[in-house]
Amino acid sequence: MPARIAEAEVRINGALQAEAEDAVREIARFDAEITAISERRAAREGDDAATELAPLASVLLRTEAASSSEIEGVTAGARALAMAAIEAKAGPNAQLVTANVTAMQRAVELADEISVSSILAAHQALLDHHPYAAPGTLRDQQVWIGNNALSPHTASFVPPHHIGVPVALDDLITFVQRVDLPVLVHVAIAHAQFETIHPFNDGNGRIGRTLVHAMLRHSGVTRTLTVPVSAGLLTDTSAYFRALTDYREGYPETIIRQFINASFRAIGNGRQLVDDLETVFEDWSGRLTSRRGSAARRLLPHLLNQPAVNVAYAEAATGVALSAAQRAVEQLEEAGILKRAGGGQRNRAWIAPDVIDALDAFAERVGSRR
Known part of the structure; x- marks a missing residue:
């Protein structure tokens, strides 16, 4: 005891x-x-x-x-x-x-x-x-x-x-x-x-x-x-x-x-x-041409936490209609911020590779020793 x-x-x-x-x-x-x-x-x-x-x-x-x-x-x-x-x-x-x-x-x-x-x-x-x-x-x-x-x-x-x-x-x-x-x-x-x-x-x-x-x-x-x-x-x-x-x-x-x-x-x-993610966010903001307040810009900060998205996620995160969420994802893909992660026409997903790289670098710095 x-x-x-x-x-x-x-x-x-x-x-x-x-x-x-x-x-x-x-x-x-x-x-x-x-x-x-x-x-x-x-x-x-x-x-x-x-x-x-x-x-x-x-x-x-x-x-x-x-x-x-x-x-x-x-x-x-x-x-x-x-x-x-x-x-x-x-x-x-x-x-x-x-x-x-x-x-x-x-x-x-x-x-x-x-x-x-x-x-x-x-x-x-x-x-x-x-x-x-x-x-x-x-x-x-x-x-x-x-x-x-x-x-x-x-x-x-x-x-x-x-x-x-x-x-x-x-x-x-x-x-x-x-x-x-x-x-x-x-x-x-x-x-x-x-x-x-x-x-x-x-x-x-x-x-x-x-x-x-x-x-x-x-x-x-x-x-x-x-x-x-x-x-x-x-x-x-x-x-x-x-x-x-x-x-x-x-x-x-x-x-x-x-x-x-x-x-x-x-x-x-x-x-x-956090510094790495701030750098990523600044780079994204410069790359994205859509106006302030657009669905694409509103989705950007969410990608820091959730670097894999589908249209349903984009719709929920931004509060816009499904069609606008689809367009936001397409704009981010056109800007090179998102990349297709596979899936068919009905269950497509996208990845933000810059965030994945930052998270992988964090894990590598931990350098686990057992």
Whole structure:
């Protein structure tokens, strides 16, 4: 059984605490930068540009969901994820990552009141179509962790018996509601405790990382973004898993250090991605000859987040008639912004290759080491 932490005294050395507070300030600064980008563009180009903030926030959410999934060995490229989002043909991994996007959204939406119920709702969203995982339900059987571990006797970690899970989760939620701890220290310990409780048949790592973002939003550190912290953890997953082991052995400093380093890496990589997307958007704006306020220009910022589109998506995103949406897509294709992604006459799709390239570059910079 994991130790009770609801009222535990948390002692962290001053230097580590100072670094954690520096990381939190940097996360908040990055969040504010994205808001400022939107405000500057809106002031320069008109109200239509104000819609750019949501796509930038959404693309960072998607990269975080993809990185969190990859930590668990579930990988899908940017193109596959974009196609899955418009319900084009997609493999099982792309579908799982897309579900993880929904789970993170659900967790952040419920950040005002983090509870067992909100955690169950995120799990339901993550594994809704996977009955083996009992989505939205705490596990009712013993599980264990370890490659090729055929029984608990050879496992690397055996979580608590399922009978003890509800009490352990209640204890964790009480800890999450504390306000006396530095934010990143609080977040790192809560995450490690969640992974130690391991309350579900499957999806524990991904849901445990959605808890991170719910806590950052609840604390007010982030207001707009889902900072891609998992991308920072993905850089060295072996160190991340060792840090969880250290926590279980009574040494929380290691997981706190992992979150500090991951936060700085995530912000550096996230800033580069945002810069790349800003460059892409500026180039597109120069290439597109249609007037301000046209459906084609209104569709542009949406492509930053959703670089695969069909006419139905264009119609929904811009709010214009089907024929105008069709013309907008054609104009973007003529400008070289969109390229045909295949499909027949009735289910055609288009890709924005500049955005796919930027997302692939983000993934490459992560440089996962296992």
